[in-house]
Amino acid sequence: EPEVTQTPSHQVTQMGQEVILRCVPISNHLYFYWYRQILGQKVEFLVSFYNNEISEKSEIFDDQFSVERPDGSNFTLKIRSTKLEDSAMYFCASSRTGGAYGYTFGSGTRLTVV
Amino acid sequence: AQKVTQAQTEISVVEKEDVTLDCVYETRDTTYYLFWYKQPPSGELVFLIRRNSFDEQNEISGRYSWNFQKSTSSFNFTITASQVVDSAVYFCALSDRKTSYDKVIFGPGTSLSVIP
Numbered sequence: 001e002p003e004v005t006q007t008p009s010h011q012v013t014q015m016g017q018e019v020i021l022r023c024v025p026i027s028n029h030l031y032f033y034w035y036r037q038i039l040g041q042k043v044e045f046l047v048s049f050y051n052n053e054i055s056e057k058s059e060i061f062d063d064q065f066s067v068e069r070p071d072g073s074n075f076t077l078k079i080r081s082t083k084l085e086d087s088a089m090y091f092c093a094s095s096r097t098g099g100a101y102g103y104t105f106g107s108g109t110r111l112t113v114v
Numbered sequence: 115a116q117k118v119t120q121a122q123t124e125i126s127v128v129e130k131e132d133v134t135l136d137c138v139y140e141t142r143d144t145t146y147y148l149f150w151y152k153q154p155p156s157g158e159l160v161f162l163i164r165r166n167s168f169d170e171q172n173e174i175s176g177r178y179s180w181n182f183q184k185s186t187s188s189f190n191f192t193i194t195a196s197q198v199v200d201s202a203v204y205f206c207a208l209s210d211r212k213t214s215y216d217k218v219i220f221g222p223g224t225s226l227s228v229i230p
Contacts (some may be wrong), residue, residue, distance in 0.1 A: 031216065033216070041222075042205070042220050042221065042222045042223060043151075043159065043205060043207075043220040043223075044220070045217050045218060045219070048214075048216035048217065050216075055214075055216055056214045056216050056217045058217070089157065091159060093159075098215055098216060099147075099209050099214070099215045099216040099217065099218055100147045100164075100166075100209060100215035101147075101164065102149055102161045102164045103161065103218070104161065105151075105158060105159035105160075105161070106158075107156075107157065107158040108157055108158060108159075110157075
């Protein structure tokens with residue numbers, strides 16, 4: 001069964017450093033998403049991406065965040081200057097027809113900012 | 115405004131018992147979608163079901179069943195004859211047209227422990 005692949009599974013970074021989280025969505029999917037889950041808390045929407053541009057973003061997704069689809073297969077989330085409160089599990093998701101039809105999530109990247 | 119409430123934070127059941135996970139949602143839209151996701155201890159999010167606001171038929175898939183009632187804004191999930199592998203956090207989620215179908219709002223989750 002096709003899957004969304006995220007790398008790395010765990011990343012530790014120092015506060016203030018830039019970090020890039022990588023995702024390979026399912027190949028025929030057109031909609032891409034990032035969500036995050038602070039430990040033990042709810043899953044929160046960050047951003048959606050379609051047709052090479054951001055379609056929706058939450059208030060969490062401020063100027064320190066950016067997303068990019070640098071080629072036909074990867075979808076990245078960059079955090080420019082990490083803060084301690086950015087420590088969370090980050091999930092990438094993709095969908096062929098949009099959020100209304102449900103997502104396929106990746107297995108997540110656990111980001112720890114120290 | 116959108117909101118999803120899962121009042122049960124943690125539930126423990128003994129294997130083979132039936133268990134119902136409650137979900138109450140709020141939306142001002144008449145067109146919306148409801149979802150359930152499972153998060154096992156390994157951490158990934160697994161899609162279980164999607165239901166649109168125009169389809170109030172209950173659904174059964176093996177030991178899983180879902181009861182959607184618009185009159186009470188509820189979308190409850192029942193596991194029949196629970197098994198240890200059902201131990202996970204279960205999230206109910208909502209997206210609607212007015213906010214954006216692409217912005218899915220998750221409830222806080224219910225942690226289910228099935229004891230052998």
